[in-house]
Amino acid sequence: MTISEPTLDPHSSRDESTAPARRSFDPERLGLGLLLLAGALLVVVGTGMVTGALATLALALTLGTVVALIGAAVLGGPEVRRKLAPYGLLKPGMLWLALFYLAPLVTLLRNSLSTLPSRFAVKADFDWNFGNYSTAFTDFGGQFQRGFGYAAVATVLTIVLGYPLAYVIAFRGGKYRGLLLGLIIIPFFTSYLIRTIAWQSLLADTGPIPSALNDLGLQPVLNAMGIMDGDKILNTPAAVIGGLTYNFLPFMALPIYVSLEKINLNLVDAAKDLYSGSVRAFFKVIFPLSLPGVFAGTLLTFIPASGDFVNQQYLGNPNTSVIGQSIQNQFLVQNNLPVASAMSFVLMLIITVFVIIYSRFFGTDDLT
Amino acid sequence: MNSQNNDPLARMSLSRRRLLARAGMMGAAGMSLPAILAACGGSSDGASTSSSDTSASGSEAPLGGGGNSLFFENWPEYIDPTEDDLIGTVERFMAASGVEMNYAETYNDNVEYFAKIQPLLGTGKPIDPDIIAPTSWLVGRLISLGWVDKLPIDLVPNAANLRADLQKPAWDPTGEYSLPWQTGFAGIAYNIESTGRELKSTEDLFDPAFSGKIGMLTEMRDTMGLLMLADGVDISTVSTFDAAANAFDRLEAAKNDGQIRRFTGNDYLNDLSTGNFAACVGWSGDVVQLAVENPNIRFVIPEEGGTSWADAMVMPKGAVNRDAAAKWMDFCYDPVQAAQITAEVQYVSPVAGVQAELEKIDPELAVNPLLFPDDATLARTYSFANLDEGVEAEYDARFSAITGA
Numbered sequence: 096m097t098i099s100e101p102t103l104d105p106h107s108s109r110d111e112s113t114a115p116a117r118r119s120f121d122p123e124r125l126g127l128g129l130l131l132l133a134g135a136l137l138v139v140v141g142t143g144m145v146t147g148a149l150a151t152l153a154l155a156l157t158l159g160t161v162v163a164l165i166g167a168a169v170l171g172g173p174e175v176r177r178k179l180a181p182y183g184l185l186k187p188g189m190l191w192l193a194l195f196y197l198a199p200l201v202t203l204l205r206n207s208l209s210t211l212p213s214r215f216a217v218k219a220d221f222d223w224n225f226g227n228y229s230t231a232f233t234d235f236g237g238q239f240q241r242g243f244g245y246a247a248v249a250t251v252l253t254i255v256l257g258y259p260l261a262y263v264i265a266f267r268g269g270k271y272r273g274l275l276l277g278l279i280i281i282p283f284f285t286s287y288l289i290r291t292i293a294w295q296s297l298l299a300d301t302g303p304i305p306s307a308l309n310d311l312g313l314q315p316v317l318n319a320m321g322i323m324d325g326d327k328i329l330n331t332p333a334a335v336i337g338g339l340t341y342n343f344l345p346f347m348a349l350p351i352y353v354s355l356e357k358i359n360l361n362l363v364d365a366a367k368d369l370y371s372g373s374v375r376a377f378f379k380v381i382f383p384l385s386l387p388g389v390f391a392g393t394l395l396t397f398i399p400a401s402g403d404f405v406n407q408q409y410l411g412n413p414n415t416s417v418i419g420q421s422i423q424n425q426f427l428v429q430n431n432l433p434v435a436s437a438m439s440f441v442l443m444l445i446i447t448v449f450v451i452i453y454s455r456f457f458g459t460d461d462l463t
Numbered sequence: 464m465n466s467q468n469n470d471p472l473a474r475m476s477l478s479r480r481r482l483l484a485r486a487g488m489m490g491a492a493g494m495s496l497p498a499i500l501a502a503c504g505g506s507s508d509g510a511s512t513s514s515s516d517t518s519a520s521g522s523e524a525p526l527g528g529g530g531n532s533l534f535f536e537n538w539p540e541y542i543d544p545t546e547d548d549l550i551g552t553v554e555r556f557m558a559a560s561g562v563e564m565n566y567a568e569t570y571n572d573n574v575e576y577f578a579k580i581q582p583l584l585g586t587g588k589p590i591d592p593d594i595i596a597p598t599s600w601l602v603g604r605l606i607s608l609g610w611v612d613k614l615p616i617d618l619v620p621n622a623a624n625l626r627a628d629l630q631k632p633a634w635d636p637t638g639e640y641s642l643p644w645q646t647g648f649a650g651i652a653y654n655i656e657s658t659g660r661e662l663k664s665t666e667d668l669f670d671p672a673f674s675g676k677i678g679m680l681t682e683m684r685d686t687m688g689l690l691m692l693a694d695g696v697d698i699s700t701v702s703t704f705d706a707a708a709n710a711f712d713r714l715e716a717a718k719n720d721g722q723i724r725r726f727t728g729n730d731y732l733n734d735l736s737t738g739n740f741a742a743c744v745g746w747s748g749d750v751v752q753l754a755v756e757n758p759n760i761r762f763v764i765p766e767e768g769g770t771s772w773a774d775a776m777v778m779p780k781g782a783v784n785r786d787a788a789a790k791w792m793d794f795c796y797d798p799v800q801a802a803q804i805t806a807e808v809q810y811v812s813p814v815a816g817v818q819a820e821l822e823k824i825d826p827e828l829a830v831n832p833l834l835f836p837d838d839a840t841l842a843r844t845y846s847f848a849n850l851d852e853g854v855e856a857e858y859d860a861r862f863s864a865i866t867g868a
Contacts, residue, residue: 214856215608217585234864299737327675329739330724412725413718416867424863428574430581 122175125167126182133160133186134193141198142205161186207436219433227437235421235438242418243445245332245407246400249339250347253396254389256340257348261388265355276352279345287342291409294338298329298410305329330412338406343399347392354388355381390457398446418442532563533787536592538774539568541645543807552804556794562787567592572728573601580779584610589781593788596644596774600684603634603849606641611777613639618789621796624814628841629773633699633848641775642792643813645748645804648836648844649685650769652731652745656759657738665693665765668742669713674722678734678743679714681726683862684847686744688770690714692845698770699845704857715865726866735760746772747833748810762833764840771844773813809834 136157140150164186168179207227209219232239264275282290297304305328308314317323322333358381366376404419411417418438425435545551553566570576576597583590585608597605605611616622622642629646631638653662657676668677668689679686688698690710701707717723724740732749734740736757750762778788794800795814802820805812811834822829832840850858 214852215581215585215604217582295733296737299739301738324721325675327724327739330675412721413723413865413867414721420867427578428863429859430578 122167122171122178123182126164126179129160129164130182130185130189133157134189134197136160137190137193138198138201141194142201157190203436203439206432207440209433209436211431211433215430224433227433228441230434231438231441235418238416238418238421239441239445241415242401242442245336245339245415245417246397246403248336249343249400250393250397252336252340253344253347253392257344257392258351258385258389260344261348261352261355265352266360276349279348283345288405291338291342291405294334294341295329295409298334300327300329302329329410332411332415334410335406335415335417338410339400339403342403342406343396346395346399347389350391350395351385351388354385354391358384386457390454393453394450398450401446402442531561531787532565533594533784533791534565534567534592535594535596535776535791536567536570537594537596537644538570541568541596541774541808542566543803552795552800555800555803556791559794560787560790562790564787564791570595570597573598577601577604580610584608584780587780589783590779592779593782593784594776594778594791596776598682599632599634599773599775600847600849602641602775602777604855605777605779606635607849607852610780611640612780612782612785614642614776614778614792615785615789616642618786619793619796621793624796624798624801624816626813626815629813632773633846634773635775636849641777642796643773643775644795645808645810646771646773646813647810648747648764648769648771648833649680649682649689649744650747650762650764651689651742652735652750652760652762653742654735654738654740654757654759655761657741661761661763662742663763663766665689665767667765668744669717669722671722673741674720675724676739676741677717677723678731678740679723679726680731680744681728681866683858685746685770685772686714686726687711687858687862688845688847689744689765689767692768692770693765695767697845698847701848702850702854704854704861707858707861711861711865718865718867748808751809751831751833764843766843768843768845771846773846805834811836 136153139145140153140157145153164179164183168176168183171179205221206219208223208225209221209227210224211219260279264272268275296302299305305323305326308317308323308328309326314323314326317328318325322328322331324331328334362380362384363376366380367373371379402419402422404417404423407415407417407420419442422435422438422442425431425438429435542553543549543551545554553564556562557564576595580590584605602611616639619642625642629643635641651662651665651668653667655661658667658673667673668679684698687707687710690713691698691701691707694709696706696710714723725734727734727743729749731740731743731745732753735743735745736753745762747762750760754760754762776792778785782788795804798814798816798820801812801814801817802824805817805821806824806828809828818829818835821834828834836844
């Protein structure tokens with residue numbers, strides 16, 4: 096994927112390679128060629144397509160591309176070096192991604208199209224078995240829906256809670272800003288698991304929160320709203336969404352804080368000079384300028400929340416299972432690598448599509 | 464060491480603390496974070512790490528006698544440790560036999576452990592430990608996959624002390640591959656404060672009065688075992704999926720209408736004592752210990768029948784230290800030594816003659832019916848038959864579809 100978006104403009108290289116055809120040696124072509132070759136070799140080795148002596152050969156060739164690049168830079172003139180520099184700088188990252196991102200992704204894709212010869216087989220046979228994808232949809236449609244549904248509601252809730260929080264700290268925090276930010280972050284020095292399990296005690300039927308709600312007479316209201324189920328709040332969808340909201344709140348509040356904090360308050364004064372009220376100034380000036388923070392926070396919250404299964408496992412019930420949990424179960428309990436891989440791929444695709452649509456809608460130009 | 468053991472209160476409080484540690488670890492095990500757990504287990508008592516090279520020559524000498532070292536990977540908190548002025552079984556064994564033993568408490572979860580060893584044993588490579596103690600159904604699976612070696616049973620004279628009801632069990636029909644480490648029962652655990660009455664039948668789990676307050680175990684054979692026994696199915700001979708169909712339908716209906724609050728591992732103890740569960744399927748040893756602190760917690764083997772399970776020592780294929788393993792098994796099957804383990808872990812010992820020895824250490828525990836069940840109790844406990852691969856796959860698939868994962 097890094098191949099398709101190198102810093103070099105494809106137009107420029109095409110112009111150069113077509114127009115001055117008399118040139119026998121094009122450093123940019125050499126750089127790009129060596130980069131792609133090395134990446135492809137590492138993917139081939141990483142996915143286990145070649146083993147033994149062939150793999151050693153491929154690794155030696157990969158090393159060779161590095162040597163060739165350095166050699167070309169040393170032997171060539173300053174102009175050649177200038178043109179090769181971007182490829183040289185891309186190379187470490189490219190090789191890393193090829194081995195630890197692309198190769199596993201290709202393996203996952205292959206697995207998702209494979210069939211297990213027997214239940215406890217170690218390796219699945221690759222045979223273009225698209226049936227795994229239909230299994231993923233038909234058997235786990237509910238889990239996909241709940242996974243994304245809970246994540247979406249939790250994301251909206253983190254915006255509702257996190258935006259005012261970030262706003263107050265950024266504009267009214269004064270000298271306590273650092274302290275207030277610390278208070279958001281400090282609980283997150285504790286393990287994610289421990290914090291989620293702590294909510295089990297707080298929400299337990301005889302725990303402090305349900306008894307307080309009961310004493311306040313809120314139970315019938317919350318029952319009518321569907322938040323509580325009889326006398327219980329633990330092991331309900333509300334508890335799962337609440338857990339997600341709590342756990343991801345800092346990932347929303349902090350990016351919003353950063354974008355709010357950068358806003359030049361003179362802009363608000365200017366708006367007020369132009370007879371804008373506080374509310375209007377907020378919606379015309381501050382809110383649009385803070386959108387990059389909301390955008391980043393949404394990605395940081397929604398994506399991990401969609402695949403999260405910890406909150407469901409500890410705060411949910413068997414009727415609230417989500418996709419992350421099903422994938423884990425297929426991998427580790429059912430030993431069903433192909434279906435689990437297909438589910439992972441579908442999850443990844445849905446999230447990618449979501450991110451593309453979302454970034455079109457909000458635009459990433461302002462996101463820095 | 465006897466003076467300490469003779470004080471039941473001191474011992475009980477000790478056990479309770481250790482129990483909590485175990486419950487916490489098991490809870491986290493469900494989270495699939497074996498690394499954290501390995502760290503916890505590894506730092507624990509009684510472990511000597513001096514012989515980490517046990518598997519070095521595994522491939523060359525698959526059935527050799529091996530050196531004078533031994534590696535046993537067992538469940539956490541499943542043996543008496545060396546602490547205060549007590550000397551743990553591992554230390555006593557090392558002193559008595561001269562074997563260098565590495566006892567690791569890093570076996571946390573049957574399913575995850577299987578996933579971990581599958582790529583190795585499945586391709587004929589040995590794994591590090593000489594002995595592991597999986598639960599009986601996994602022992603059965605390992606035997607049928609051919610991933611364990613026969614035990615050097617002729618070098619274990621004390622194996623004759625194996626309880627009669629555990630000889631040639633369903634999971635190991637010839638009795639050549641496994642020796643149980645500890646055993647126990649699954650039945651109904653309940654909090655009488657929440658139920659308001661004594662329970663005695665599996666039907667009580669479906670009482671609408673307890674809607675949303677019932678827990679079931681994620682350990683499929685224990686949960687399904689109870690429900691199938693309630694249907695009159697003899698689980699010790701069951702061989703088809705159809706025999707369980709009704710029980711599965713019942714479980715699914717109870718889950719859909721909210722009767723079942725959660726499927727749990729060891730963390731049911733917490734839900735039971737806080738009152739989130741009125742009743743649940745639970746394990747005998749846990750409840751014996753919990754009841755000491757909270758007398759409202761009761762355990763009953765339902766009148767329709769309960770399941771009996773065992774964690775059994777096996778030697779993974781290619782394990783090298785066969786002589787040392789034999790010495791260890793022989794040592795643990797000596798009733799005097801086994802009683803020390805039972806006093807600590809409070810499960811049902813597989814070794815005959817432990818009761819008489821335990822009387823000398825802890826007379827109260829020696830008459831506890833959950834540690835030393837009478838014949839009437841034993842008569843209504845059944846161990847789940849060894850399912851063949853295809854049938855087991857059907858059971859697992861249906862069960863996990865219901866438990867919501």
